[in-house]
Amino acid sequence: MGRSSKDKRDIYYRLAKEEGWRARSAFKLLQLDEEFNLFKGVRRAVDLCAAPGSWSQEKEQAKIVAVDLQAMAPLPGVTQIQGDITKTSTAQEIIKHFEGQPADLVVCDGAPDVTGLHDVDEYIQAQLLLAVSLIFRGKDVTLLYSQLRIFFGEVTCAKPRSSRNSSIEAFVVCQRYAPPEGYVPNMSNPLLDHCYDVDFNQLEGPNRVIVPFLACGDLSAFDSDRTYPLQLDPSKEYKYTPPTQPPIRPPYEQACRLRKSNLLANENSPSLPLDEGFSSLHL
Ligand code: SAM
Numbered sequence: 001m002g003r004s005s006k007d008k009r010d011i012y013y014r015l016a017k018e019e020g021w022r023a024r025s026a027f028k029l030l031q032l033d034e035e036f037n038l039f040k041g042v043r044r045a046v047d048l049c050a051a052p053g054s055w056s057q058e059k060e061q062a063k064i065v066a067v068d069l070q071a072m073a074p075l076p077g078v079t080q081i082q083g084d085i086t087k088t089s090t091a092q093e094i095i096k097h098f099e100g101q102p103a104d105l106v107v108c109d110g111a112p113d114v115t116g117l118h119d120v121d122e123y124i125q126a127q128l129l130l131a132v133s134l135i136f137r138g139k140d141v142t143l144l145y146s147q148l149r150i151f152f153g154e155v156t157c158a159k160p161r162s163s164r165n166s167s168i169e170a171f172v173v174c175q176r177y178a179p180p181e182g183y184v185p186n187m188s189n190p191l192l193d194h195c196y197d198v199d200f201n202q203l204e205g206p207n208r209v210i211v212p213f214l215a216c217g218d219l220s221a222f223d224s225d226r227t228y229p230l231q232l233d234p235s236k237e238y239k240y241t242p243p244t245q246p247p248i249r250p251p252y253e254q255a256c257r258l259r260k261s262n263l264l265a266n267e268n269s270p271s272l273p274l275d276e277g278f279s280s281l282h283l
Contacts, residue, residue, distance in 0.1 A: 004240055008230050011222040012162045016054065017241040024162065025109055026054035028171070031160035031217035032132060033058075036173050042104040046094055048085045048133075049110025052245050053078070062104075065097045073245050085110070108133040137168045142201055145209045148172060151179050155209070161217030164224045172211075 007014040012024040021027075033039055043063065047056045050066035056078045066072065067081045067090060074080065079097050083090035085108070094103075135144060137157070148155045153176030163169050179185075222228065230238040258264045 004230060004238070007238075007240065009227055010224070011226070011228045012224055014241070015222070017243055020244050021054045021057060022052040022243075022245040023054040026058065027162035027217075028109075028160045029055050029058055029107065029132075031162055031221065032158055032171060032173065034218075035158060035214065035216035036132075036156075036175075038105060038107075038132065038173075044098050044101060044103045044105075046103050046106040047078075048106065048108035050080075052247065055107055055109060063098070065094050067094065068110075071249050073248050106132070110134065132171055132173050135170055135172050137170050139201060142208055142210075144172070145211045148174050149209045149211075151183075152176055153178050155211045156214055157211050158214045158216050161215075161219075161221040162224050166225055170213075 007017075010024065012027050016022070016024045016026055019026075029038075039058070039062075043061070045062045045064045047053075047064060047066040049068055050056055051068035051070040051072045053066060053072050053075050056064050056066045056075050064078045065081060066075070066078050067083055067085055069082070069084055071082055072080050081090065081093055083093065085091075135141065135157075145155055145157075152174035154174070156173045156175075157170050158173050159165075159170045163171075232238075255264065
């Protein structure tokens with residue numbers, strides 16, 4: 001496969017490189033911003049699940065704390081924390097960086113947990129005013145909406161043009177943080193921990209919330225499910241652009257190293273004892 005074939009298959013991957021974004025996800029946030037004006041007046045922002053960091057590139061004058069399990073190449077003016085967003089210690093570290101001031105915007109582009117609700121708890125911990133998070137619109141998404149509505153005046157489910165239609169990925173945009181009176185932020189999730197046998201779609205009344213669904217990014221934006229020719233503009237010749245920020249410590253690094261030395265296990269060879277906890281790797 002030539003290195004231009006991904007450029008052809010994925011228009012947003014290609015545009016991200018050409019425009020200097022670290023990841024194609026940048027367009028999702030830009031399209032959400034077009035719809036919701038997310039960045040207006042933001043002084044303090046938290047970028048959860050941030051690596052490689054394209055969402056933190058989209059800053060105006062805000063103080064940004066970016067958190068990821070993976071190491072990230074530095075971004076000027078952005079405080080980076082390598083940690084797990086579901087841990088209280090990580091939330092405390094974020095709060096420390098804002099010196100007790102609430103965050104104006106929290107974005108999260110990861111779905112680290114099957115419920116996604118730990119991120120939500122973390123938002124609340126930071127006393128945010130606005131939150132955007134990636135979700136998978138699975139069968140129990142109603143519960144997530146209901147829980148978010150307890151804390152936010154407005155909850156919308158949005159699908160940017162740059163998010164493929166073939167994916168159940170969408171983003172919840174929560175505005176007007178207004179927790180119930182007397183609510184004490186915490187990272188536990190007692191409701192879900194005890195409700196695995198509940199069919200949330202059967203809930204009724206105040207327990208069931210139907211949130212508005214919004215497709216955003218106008219129709220002139222590229223369709224992420226389409227394949228585009230390499231030469232988009234007939235007057236400009238296609239030129240391959242390398243990634244803006246190549247991965248600094250990718251999880252496939254060890255496999256590439258082993259493949260180079262012909263040490264990868266295959267169907268016909270016995271497994272080799274490898275370092276870093278792998279028993280064998282089949283590619
Ligand atoms: N928004 C990013 C950008 O535009 O550059 C891309 C984010 S990527 C799709 C999802 C990230 O979520 C991965 O880098 C992964 O390491 C991170 N992640 C997943 N679970 C996490 C967790 N529990 N704590 C912190 N980061 C997590």
